[in-house]
Structure formats: structure tokens, C-alpha cells
Amino acid sequence: MMTAVMTQALVVSAESAEVVDLPGGGAFTLFADASETGGACGANRLTLGPGREGAKPHYHTLSTEVFYVLDGEMEFLLGEKVTTVGKGGLVVVPPGLPHAFGAAPGTGADLLAVLTPGVERFGYFRRLARVQHGLEPADGLLAVQDRYDLHFADAAAWRAQPGSE
Numbered sequence: 390m391m392t393a394v395m396t397q398a399l400v401v402s403a404e405s406a407e408v409v410d411l412p413g414g415g416a417f418t419l420f421a422d423a424s425e426t427g428g429a430c431g432a433n434r435l436t437l438g439p440g441r442e443g444a445k446p447h448y449h450t451l452s453t454e455v456f457y458v459l460d461g462e463m464e465f466l467l468g469e470k471v472t473t474v475g476k477g478g479l480v481v482v483p484p485g486l487p488h489a490f491g492a493a494p495g496t497g498a499d500l501l502a503v504l505t506p507g508v509e510r511f512g513y514f515r516r517l518a519r520v521q522h523g524l525e526p527a528d529g530l531l532a533v534q535d536r537y538d539l540h541f542a543d544a545a546a547w548r549a550q551p552g553s554e
Contacts, residue, residue: 411518446544451508487542
């Protein structure tokens with residue numbers, strides 16, 4: 390559900406953003422959800438410990454996802470190809486393209502992710518953190534795929550991550 394079109398700028402300080410801790414030294418920093426941007430976008434930061442998986446193979450039907458690697462190295466599955474992207478690199482994933490991502494083996498990573506148009510997604514990130522901490526079963530995420538426009542996909546090309554959920 391989206392709100393009216395934005396008429397003022399949105400400014401989110403680092404101190405006011407919600408931080409959702411993940412296992413292995415990672416965290417989601419939740420900056421702006423669709424309801425805060427009139428549906429224009431959603432933005433979050435993902436910090437991952439060395440070799441940790443950020444997202445299993447999935448696709449979006451409604452939105453383009455833009456990733457900017459702030460630090461470290463990320464591995465991205467884009468369709469059937471795995472690509473390593475280092476600090477300063479940008480990845481743009483169109484709707485319908487299966488993708489996955491995680492910190493490259495042996496290195497941590499820091500990533501800014503923007504989804505446009507925005508979809509209310511912060512509830513998914515909170516729930517995913519509970520799954521990764523073992524507080525909720527992973528199969529519960531299957532029931533909310535449409536709600537968050539996050540549809541899981543099989544992808545043989547994606548690597549298994551040691552210690553990931």
C-alpha cells in the first residue's frame with residue numbers, strides 16, 4: 390500500500406534509521422520504505438560478514454533493484470552468471486531477472502540497495518532476520534512472496550554459502 394506522492398524531500402539520518410542485526414556480523418539498515426517515498430523507492434543498507442549470503446535466488450515482478458557496493462566485494466548471480474563486484478561497483482537488476490548476492494568468500498561487504506518503484510519491504514527484512522537467527526521457520530517466507538514482490542527461484546549457478554540460512 391503506497392501513500393500519496395511525495396511533496397517534500399525525505400532525509401533519514403544514520404542515527405534515526407532502524408538497524409536489524411543479522412548473524413555473522415551483518416545488519417540491515419532500513420532507510421526508507423515505499424510508504425515514506427510515495428512509492429517512488431525503498432532504500433536500505435546491507436552489511437555482511439565474510440562470505441555471508443545476502444539473498445538466495447529470487448526475482449521481482451514489479452521493481453528494478455539497484456545495488457551499489459560501498460565496501461568489500463560482493464558476488465552476484467545475474468540470471469545464470471555469477472559476477473564479482475568490488476567497492477564502487479554498481480549493479481542494476483531489471484524486473485523478472487533471477488538474482489542472488491552475498492559477500493565474496495573471505496571478505497565482508499557493505500551494500501546500498503534501492504528498489505524502484507518501491508514496495509513495502511521492511512517487514513520482510515525483519516522477518517528474514519528472525520529466520521536467520523533461528524526464531525522463525527524459513528518456509529514462512531514462502532507465504533509472503535507476493536506481498537513483498539520477492540519470488541524465490543531455483544538457480545543451480547548460485548553457490549552454497551557456509552553458515553548461511
